Structure formats: structure tokens, C-alpha cells
Amino acid sequence: DAGITQSPRHKVTETGTPVTLRCHQTENHRYMYWYRQDPGHGLRLIHYSYGVKDTDKGEVSDGYSVSRSKTEDFLLTLESATSSQTSVYFCAIRSLAEAFFGQGTRLTVV
Amino acid sequence: QQQVKQSPQSLIVQKGGISIINCAYENTAFDYFPWYQQFPGKGPALLIAIRPDVSEKKEGRFTISFNKSAKQFSLHIMDSQPGDSATYFCAAGNAGGTSYGKLTFGQGTILTVHP
Numbered sequence: 001d002a003g004i005t006q007s008p009r010h011k012v013t014e015t016g017t018p019v020t021l022r023c024h025q026t027e028n029h030r031y032m033y034w035y036r037q038d039p040g041h042g043l044r045l046i047h048y049s050y051g052v053k054d055t056d057k058g059e060v061s062d063g064y065s066v067s068r069s070k071t072e073d074f075l076l077t078l079e080s081a082t083s084s085q086t087s088v089y090f091c092a093i094r095s096l097a098e099a100f101f102g103q104g105t106r107l108t109v110v
Numbered sequence: 111q112q113q114v115k116q117s118p119q120s121l122i123v124q125k126g127g128i129s130i131i132n133c134a135y136e137n138t139a140f141d142y143f144p145w146y147q148q149f150p151g152k153g154p155a156l157l158i159a160i161r162p163d164v165s166e167k168k169e170g171r172f173t174i175s176f177n178k179s180a181k182q183f184s185l186h187i188m189d190s191q192p193g194d195s196a197t198y199f200c201a202a203g204n205a206g207g208t209s210y211g212k213l214t215f216g217q218g219t220i221l222t223v224h225p
Contacts, residue, residue, distance in 0.1 A: 044215070101154045
């Protein structure tokens, strides 16, 4: 699992509430990524980081923000959750020539 | 919009058969083409990857065939086993710089291998 821990693993939240997902890595990787997985869409990049406090938008960044104040933690925040953000969220790191994914967080917005 | 189109959506094969999954991409700047395998409740795991300077790469029972002129690549699973039953994703991206890890994924193929 390349030392990646996502938390929580499951969450149910109400529409309009803020939600923060955490990705923690133990191997000092510089590059980290947040993807969402939806049926029929594969995985789509939300945001990524190439260092502490260095982040950029991905393909589907609207409604999401990220922060990286420490190398080991990359946080994904839904400022005001909507039903369209119900999904499985994956964190990934870059190690040498490969991308490794965490176990995922299943988020349900009701 | 950069896209990677994957087919078929689902595939059923018998044990010992060959599973073939196809992908097509649009962006000629892509230079890294990985395949991921995902089991239920797990994150995607890298299976095999290819760069466009070769037309084929084989690792065990898994082979990637790459056609640069057609902008297509495919995964072949030889002697398919029930344990290969999973969802497979193709992806495309760039192997260097800050773009690495920014992968564009196909829609996924659910493979079922019957005993």
C-alpha cells in the first residue's frame, strides 16, 4: 500500500455540510494526488500537490479545495457537500516511475 | 478534453481463455500508458505499463500491445484465471516532470473469469 492511509474509510454526511478527507503517507513522497471514482467515468483527478503548500487543480476541481502543510498529509475538503460529490475518493502518491493508490474513502452525501 | 476510451465495459471469459481489453487515446503528448487492476473495496494497483518507444511489453501472463499511429493500446491476459476477476483500468499520462501521476483513466472493464 506504499504507506498510504486514508481516513475516514466511510462517511455519510448531509448536503451543505463541510467534509474533510485525509491522506497520510509515511515515505516522504513529494507528489500526492486526489482522485474520485464513479461508475462509467473511471478515476478522475481532483487536485494534486508537488510539495508542501504547492497544489494545483485537476480535471474535476470545482467544489473541492486541498491543503498540504506537511509532506505527509494531503487534505481534501468539500466546502459544502452536494449529492453529486457522492463517490469513492482515492489518494495516490508518486514513487519513482509508478503511482500508488490508497484504499479509498467512500463518501455518501444525503 | 483529454480522453481515454476503454472497451468493453464488461467481459466474461472461461478459465484458460484470453482476455482482451482495448483503449484509445486522443492526446499525442501522452508518453506513459499503465494498466491498473482493482479488486472490490481496494485501491487500483499497477499491473503493467508501457512507453511509446516499444510496441509490446510482456510480464508473465499480461501483455500490453501499443499502436502509436492508431493511438491505441490493449491489455491481453493469457490463460485467464478466476483470480483475475477484477476491474481493469487503462490510463495515460506523462512520465516526467510535475505532470507525472496526473493520469487520465479509461472507464474501466469488469472482467469475470468462469472456472
